[in-house]
Amino acid sequence: MQLIECPWCGPREETEFHYGGQAHIAYPETPSELTDTEWAQYIFFRANPKGLFAERWSHSGGCRRWFNAVRDTRTYTFLATYRSGEPQPEVQS
Amino acid sequence: MADTLYRSQVLPSDVFAALPEGLSVTIESHVAMAGLRLRDLAEVLNTTPPVQPNTWAATPDGQMVWLGPDEWLVTSRDQQPHELESTLREAVKERGGAAVDVSAQRLSLRLSGVLARDLLSLGCSLDLHPSVFTVGSSAQTALGMTNVVLLALDSAGEDYRIFVRSSFAGYLADWIVDASAEYVN
Numbered sequence: 102m103q104l105i106e107c108p109w110c111g112p113r114e115e116t117e118f119h120y121g122g123q124a125h126i127a128y129p130e131t132p133s134e135l136t137d138t139e140w141a142q143y144i145f146f147r148a149n150p151k152g153l154f155a156e157r158w159s160h161s162g163g164c165r166r167w168f169n170a171v172r173d174t175r176t177y178t179f180l181a182t183y184r185s186g187e188p189q190p191e192v193q194s
Numbered sequence: 195m196a197d198t199l200y201r202s203q204v205l206p207s208d209v210f211a212a213l214p215e216g217l218s219v220t221i222e223s224h225v226a227m228a229g230l231r232l233r234d235l236a237e238v239l240n241t242t243p244p245v246q247p248n249t250w251a252a253t254p255d256g257q258m259v260w261l262g263p264d265e266w267l268v269t270s271r272d273q274q275p276h277e278l279e280s281t282l283r284e285a286v287k288e289r290g291g292a293a294v295d296v297s298a299q300r301l302s303l304r305l306s307g308v309l310a311r312d313l314l315s316l317g318c319s320l321d322l323h324p325s326v327f328t329v330g331s332s333a334q335t336a337l338g339m340t341n342v343v344l345l346a347l348d349s350a351g352e353d354y355r356i357f358v359r360s361s362f363a364g365y366l367a368d369w370i371v372d373a374s375a376e377y378v379n
Contacts, residue, residue: 109247109262109263110334111247113335114336116336162341164247164334
């Protein structure tokens with residue numbers, strides 16, 4: 102069990118949150134022109150790094166807002182959380 | 195016009211009858227509640243919705259609780275649910291806001307007494323000390339295994355209001371009775 106810092110509510114228990122996959126995946130600008138391969142890349146293909154990873158999280162047990170977090174996948178340490186729409190902060194693991 | 199439909203009693207009225215001394219729970223039925231969505235902040239019911247997360251503000255006959263950056267829960271003791279909904283809607287529709295009656299969604303419980311904070315700490319991970327969870331604070335968090343909206347009503351940590359989902363009210367009542375068993379002499 103650890104605390105996750107919700108950008109709105111502050112530090113809360115991990116059980117109040119839900120995971121939402123990789124962050125900063127933009128919807129295709131011209132969806133009608135995408136090939137099946139490009140659609141598959143957009144929908145199914147995600148990074149799986151060992152180390153820092155920007156992810157979406159939802160504070161589903163609290164304010165129900167989506168936000169982004171940078172987490173170290175080796176240690177499960179949350180290094181930064183920030184609101185949707187804000188740029189990814191520079192952090193060191 | 196159709197008759198107004200009232201929520202039936204969610205909890206048996208005697209469920210909290212045997213709580214130990216220093217702890218009392220009142221079931222506050224017939225509290226009208228409305229969900230308010232508003233981006234362009236305006237005064238509603240003579241009250242400016244609180245922008246600080248985890249706070250609530252008093253309205254003339256109820257409370258306005260921060261639920262999100264553009265979302266509030268408005269309660270009213272005096273107005274009927276449909277009246278509260280239409281009053282709010284009239285106040286915010288020009289600004290693109292929305293108001294929806296959610297009176298049946300949650301049940302309001304008032305937990306008071308010198309043991310109140312101690313009892314909550316058995317199922318809530320937040321620091322509820324009055325120096326941190328001051329009067330005017332609110333929290334959407336877990337109590338036991340259910341989600342609640344918790345409001346601090348006094349500065350002594352002895353008076354709280356809990357909004358719990360109606361379908362979880364029975365569970366939470368059982369949890370409170372069970373958790374209070376250790377204070378029985």
